[in-house]
Amino acid sequence: MNKNNVKIAEANAENWYECCQLELSLDQQEFIEPNAISIAQSKFEPTLKPFAIYYEDKVVGFLMFNSEPEELDANWVYRIMVDKNYQGKGIGKAATDLMIHEMMETYGIHKIVVGYHPDNQGAHSLYESLGFVDHGDRFGREMAVVKEVKNN
Template identity: 35%
Template sequence: MIQLKSVSVDNWYACTQLDVTEEQRKSFPAPVVYWIAESKVVTDFRPMAIYYDSDLVGFAVYSDKPDHEDNYWLLALMIDTKYQGRGYGREALRKLIDLMKESLNCKRIMIGHRPENGIAGNLYESLGFHSVSEGLIDGEVVRLLRCK
């Protein structure tokens, strides 16, 4: 069972040890330590540790403040290379969507991914995220989920 926990003094270092495959580094270029550091100065970023039972399996970051168009952003989602292919990313994304809908009462969630990351694109699309741009925005395909 997937659980989301805030990154804290107890798990921050373990989060920094999470990694993706060499190929995926092209799609997920910022390491976890970067996101944790940025969350200390960008105060609306919420870094989350993703657990399967007691095992730390991934990491995510979302914003708890809407942008100027009332969109909430899911900024990063990754599953450690040792735990990929088990459905943890899908379940974590579902949990993140539920968390954002319940705690933020958001109506729109945005997410981006590099165009070469077809696995992420397929996952996001399968959970209802639709492309909102013809081209790339800052090098990414941007997708929108309308929450009901």
Template identity: 60%
Template sequence: MQIELRPVTNENWEACCALELTAEQQGFLEPNVYSIAQAGFEPTLVMRAIYAADELVGFLVYNSEREELDSYWIYRLMVDQRHQGSGVGREAMRLLLGEMQQLPEATCIVVGYRPDNQAAHRLYERLGFIDHGDRFGKEMAVRYTF
């Protein structure tokens, strides 16, 4: 399966908003429309649509400016419920890490997620993110070091 990260544009932003999580995952992430609105007010946020072949299957957002833990942060990774479990999230994260490694002085990438989100925990652990005990509100933050 060919996975590709593309910019979120006038042509695909509404389709990004229509992507859905499973009922069990609803409490883990804000709706994509929230992230798209947030990016309109925070110019350092970068949005990407995740495509498998030419089908939109997911959405992600990261900050192109360092913040807490002197690191770049991934704000959102979501894969539509119909495409979960197929390796889309893992491959999208690999592509994203490659893209983020090109940011100025990128040495560490951080992603936060709710501790009860076991699917996210397994994904990030498999990709090499390490839990150093960092907590921000309801979320734990794990780090990937280049």
């Protein structure tokens, strides 16, 4: 799937190592697990779907979601990150939008939840701009925001 030079593709033998080499800015490192851990987790939990984020044919980010519903009767997004050198270009927003469409089209998902630390202002701005709503749900140290989606 493509959107403004941004595309997502399933993590695979050709791109997984590039995903592992991506770096977060210092102020984000405390909020997100390393991509290598997420990729390993997906091998033991097959409902987790890892994707590389490409910008102009270069891997610049990583995301992962669960294809099966969990808490709040929703499908959870486990990771969304863009390398520190590519932030601020709208790549994260475009990739998240592509991910939402992938979740809807491939898995028929109707409710998406993202959990993030309340101090992560970048995540807050991103999800709010994409229509995720805070209903006050909290899981451990994370807040959970919800987006209801309609399948055509």
